[in-house]
Amino acid sequence: MSAIAASASPPAIARERARAAKRKGRRDARMAYLLLAPYLVLLVMFGLFPVGYAFGLSFVDTIENAFYGLANYEFVFNDFRVPSAVVNVLWFVAIWVAMTMVGVATLSLMLDSIGRKTATVLRTIYFLPGAVTSSAVVVLWLFMLDPGVSPFQGLLHAAGWTYSIDVISGLGLALVFSIMAYFSSSGGWIVVFGGALSSLPTEVMEAARIDGANRFQLATRIKLPMIWRSLVLMGILSFAAGLQLFVEPQLMQLAGPQSAQNDWSLNQMAFQYAFRMGDFGASAALSTMLVGSSIIIALVIVFATRFYKID
């Protein structure tokens, strides 16, 4: 009897255990979905749905409410302002990303080569402008570029500029917007790389120093390669953010009507279509292309690099 029971029970117990584990797993899953629910609602509302809705809307004639095929895209591509906005944005992105990569790397490496106390004070000074964002950074730099009031007025006068319009056209808009964006976005990265550099293994530094590497060689041959991947990630993220430029050109009108730039960037064009022309279809078509480029960049970062860990 017992022998039969003994031989019959292990599979039964195993089955029972498996069933229990499955039930537990299902209950775990239910709890997980419950905890995720608020976030998933927001993810659908402000991530998936708007992107999908804009995509759908881009094939609709929103004024006549009829299917429009690719006509919205055609309209956008035939708008003479769009190619020049593409060129503008690419110039801005090129200058800003180069500035960010070179500036952040240079200042971070230099801060890492001087005394710790001085470096901490300087890093804080570089970091605080990060508080000046969005409209405030444009307002602040419109003051900085106004030779009448700017603390840099000596430099501006020396360059032969009398009014802010001279300064802006002298520097060029792409450079002006790059300076504004760099001013508020780079300090945070310098703090991040300060942390990354100080956590590099000291044995490696010691060994290099014993081998006779000077500060410059230490920075360019040892430290730079060790932070290179993070620098590239910063570059890609800046590139993706730069394509979406809106606030800086949009607020140039604050310096007076003669400085207004209402169709300088692509996001401004999408805004113009919706708000000035009431053409939501064209706006959706341009937005879809802009979001699409961001999503492609994000997919590349997630799947082609190993910058972010999932598990």
Next chain:
Amino acid sequence: MADARTPPFRLNLGRFVVFAFLAFGVCFYGVPLLWLLLAGTRSQSSLFADPPFTIGTWESFITTWNNLTTYNNFQIVDWAVNSLIYSVGGVALALFASIPAGYALAASEFPGRKLILVVTLIAMITPSTAVVLPIFLEMNLLGLNNTYAGLILASGFFPFGVYLTYVYFSSSLPKGVMDSARVDGANRFELFSRIALPLAKPIVALVAFFSFIGIWSNYFLAFVLLTDDKLYNLPVGLTVLISTSGALSNLPANDVPIKKPEVILAAILVILPVLLIFIVAQRFVRSGMLSGAEKG
């Protein structure tokens, strides 16, 4: 000869270049901010006539303050209150949504987990400015334009917070404590509320920090979603002050009491909360921005 105990200060070319660059950095980052903070105390004529780093007078500061706050029936006070409402509401919603979500992704295994993680990462890497116009089109459909709720809901979506929480709990949940609590009969929600939440203080602070900065200084989304000037936040209000008064355009004077000093003071109001938080919490940035991203 130099004292043997103190390292000799040799001004070689390399050191000189390093300090020249760092000093240039101090000018570039420090001068505009210092100028702004001092300029808030100066009068319009002092801004033009005196040296850039003059400190103004108490009287001129009070005059500017009164001009700014009383303008248009204390409009800037309304905007500041709005900014506070959007920020508190948005941060609370972001925490409410992202802390449990990040915990669930880190602590349990369930169908769809990987997909949610990947979508979260993509949403986090996609700049929030890329979805502003799609969100506007959607809000237009739902009739949530020009409401507090619309902007708060949209700013409570914070995938970065979910990812930060996920990374935090992935490495810091004590599996042993979780298991023994389970044996002691704690149910799944209690595991979260009794064990994970008390551990979550640092990550709550970090998520609140990043979401607050984003929401407080959000211009683009607020500008697009809000057309009623009673609902503006401070960053949008600042630009409205300037465009209605022409204070930055150096055009012929008008009788609007908003001149350059008032604009400067308004700009200081916009940045001051974030500036204060930055001074206290610089280390948050270090631990947050590259978290999860493999170093080196």
